[in-house]
Amino acid sequence: MKILEVKNLTVEAGGKKIVEGAGFEIRKGEVLAVLGPNASGKSTLAKAIAGIPGYLVKEGSIVFKGRNINKVALEKRVNEGIVMVFQNPPALPGVKLSKLLNLISKKESGYGESHPDFLEREVNVNFSGGEKKISELIQVLFLDPKLLILDEIDSGLDMKKREEVMEILKERVKKGMSVLLITHQGEILKQINPDKVVVLIKGKVGCSSRDWKKVLETIKKNDYAQCKKCKKL
Amino acid sequence: MPSAKSVKSCSPDFLLVDNEIKGIAQSNEVLILPSPEAWEKLEWTRDYFSSKPKNGYFIWVKKQVDFPLSTCVNIASPGVKQDLENLMVVEKGVKAAANVVCSSLKMNLSGVHKAKGKLVLKEGSSLSYNHVHKWGEKDSVFPDYEFILGKGASLDYNYLNMLPPEKLEIRNKIACGEKSSSNVSISVNGINSKINIKEEVILKGRDSQAVSRLKMVGRKKSDIVAESSIIAKERGKGHIDCQSLIIDKDSKISSIPLLICENKDAQITHEASIGKVSEEQLNYLRARGLSEKQAIDLIVSGFLKS
Numbered sequence: 001m002k003i004l005e006v007k008n009l010t011v012e013a014g015g016k017k018i019v020e021g022a023g024f025e026i027r028k029g030e031v032l033a034v035l036g037p038n039a040s041g042k043s044t045l046a047k048a049i050a051g052i053p054g055y056l057v058k059e060g061s062i063v064f065k066g067r068n069i070n071k072v073a074l075e076k077r078v079n080e081g082i083v084m085v086f087q088n089p090p091a092l093p094g095v096k097l098s099k100l101l102n103l104i105s106k107k108e109s110g111y112g113e114s115h116p117d118f119l120e121r122e123v124n125v126n127f128s129g130g131e132k133k134i135s136e137l138i139q140v141l142f143l144d145p146k147l148l149i150l151d152e153i154d155s156g157l158d159m160k161k162r163e164e165v166m167e168i169l170k171e172r173v174k175k176g177m178s179v180l181l182i183t184h185q186g187e188i189l190k191q192i193n194p195d196k197v198v199v200l201i202k203g204k205v206g207c208s209s210r211d212w213k214k215v216l217e218t219i220k221k222n223d224y225a226q227c228k229k230c231k232k233l
Numbered sequence: 234m235p236s237a238k239s240v241k242s243c244s245p246d247f248l249l250v251d252n253e254i255k256g257i258a259q260s261n262e263v264l265i266l267p268s269p270e271a272w273e274k275l276e277w278t279r280d281y282f283s284s285k286p287k288n289g290y291f292i293w294v295k296k297q298v299d300f301p302l303s304t305c306v307n308i309a310s311p312g313v314k315q316d317l318e319n320l321m322v323v324e325k326g327v328k329a330a331a332n333v334v335c336s337s338l339k340m341n342l343s344g345v346h347k348a349k350g351k352l353v354l355k356e357g358s359s360l361s362y363n364h365v366h367k368w369g370e371k372d373s374v375f376p377d378y379e380f381i382l383g384k385g386a387s388l389d390y391n392y393l394n395m396l397p398p399e400k401l402e403i404r405n406k407i408a409c410g411e412k413s414s415s416n417v418s419i420s421v422n423g424i425n426s427k428i429n430i431k432e433e434v435i436l437k438g439r440d441s442q443a444v445s446r447l448k449m450v451g452r453k454k455s456d457i458v459a460e461s462s463i464i465a466k467e468r469g470k471g472h473i474d475c476q477s478l479i480i481d482k483d484s485k486i487s488s489i490p491l492l493i494c495e496n497k498d499a500q501i502t503h504e505a506s507i508g509k510v511s512e513e514q515l516n517y518l519r520a521r522g523l524s525e526k527q528a529i530d531l532i533v534s535g536f537l538k539s
Contacts (some may be wrong), residue, residue: 103523
């Protein structure tokens with residue numbers, strides 16, 4: 001069952017065309033990784049799918065569970081199951097993580113309970129990079145996502161925490177959660193073993209493949225140079 | 234009468250409902266009396282009261298207490314007018330903490346709460362004073378407090394008003410003695426309210442220090458005028474920080490920090506800002522499924538409490 005279908009998507013942000021004609025699909029319980037160098041449009045693509053204001057769909061469509069959601073507001077997309085982990089989440093002074101969790105869901109995620117002291121801290125205030133990622137993960141798991149968008153989830157996490165996070169995500173994927181994984185490093189693919197990989201260069205999809213190992217090997221050798229020569233771009 | 238220590242977790246040390254005193258706790262360390270009784274029994278208190286008070290509390294912290302004192306003043310009936318005069322004295326070298334709540338128990342009581350207070354911190358004493366106000370939308374509230382800090386005394390005063398009345402006038406005057414320090418934070422959430430705040434800190438003694446923080450939020454046709462001043466009469470340091478958020482286009486905030494320096498060795502500074510809710514924070518919370526209103530309420534609450 002297709003959970004997300006992105007068709008010929010063009011996205012503008014700050015008056016500039018950042019993503020152009022992107023297309024791919026994710027099925028239930030699949031992990032799709034979007035790879036690309038810095039400033040290739042990966043985060044813009046993620047934010048447009050999540051529905052963050054300021055990321056305008058100029059052409060094409062975002063279809064979630066068979067319905068075009070181009071005009072669906074951000075919070076309604078969350079209620080339908082599209083949830084995003086931010087790369088750089090803002091600080092919320094005076095707002096305890098526990099209070100935010102109470103507001104966003106009454107359900108238990110199981111993950112927050114193992115961090116009781118952490119829950120009493122103010123959201124993203126004086127958090128290290130790794131703590132921000134843990135906070136993000138605790139929040140999004142409370143929301144019980146159907147499609148989880150992970151924007152650079154691996155940055156700031158040490159190896160042990162990264163493995164812990166990946167194990168939790170793999171468990172959720174087994175239960176049917178789909179994942180759109182944004183990364184520029186690619187190392188995380190070894191831990192999450194995605195079903196498909198898409199390479200984004202200058203806002204356009206260069207290639208998509210089920211053989212992520214081969215794509216990663218090529219990128220490692222040439223640092224996207226070969227992708228940039230791709231005839232599709 | 235139960236001791237203050239025994240009642241600390243179940244009821245306040247002083248409870249006033251409308252104009253009737255419902256409970257006063259006592260202990261060896263702290264004497265609590267109705268203000269008129271203090272005026273009658275303790276002649277020295279007349280130096281602090283302007284005249285014989287009609288109502289209110291007198292708290293005399295004579296010795297160290299290891300728990301926060303608490304007072305609760307409620308309006309429970311329609312049309313009640315409270316005219317209180319409170320006095321709190323913390324003796325030399327004593328460390329004390331107080332949690333003070335003044336509130337209306339319903340939103341539509343149209344009450345009037347006037348509270349004139351004097352807090353005297355004697356030499357080397359310290360007081361952490363948390364003052365919470367919760368009012369109905371038709372109430373009028375006039376707290377007028379004076380803090381007198383003796384040599385080396387230390388005051389930490391936090392005022393929080395998340396549910397404001399229709400009309401609120403706050404007057405705070407803080408006189409800092411030699412080597413004393415004052416740390417005052419006033420946070421007011423204006424919702425369809427007319428709010429006027431005047432705070433004055435006087436650095437009277439050498440090497441005294443004062444920091445005043447004002448946080449204000451203007452929502453739903455609120456009109457807030459806040460004037461915060463530091464007057465340095467002696468060598469000392471002071472800082473005023475005024476931060477405001479305007480949520481609705483029909484609200485108005487006037488933020489006026491004022492520095493008056495009468496001593497060439499004093500160092501006093503201020504900063505002030507008025508802005509809107511951050512789009513980034515708003516979108517972040519919406520991305521957690523909160524509605525725009527829920528997100529703004531949470532950001533405002535965090536802003537005022539941080």
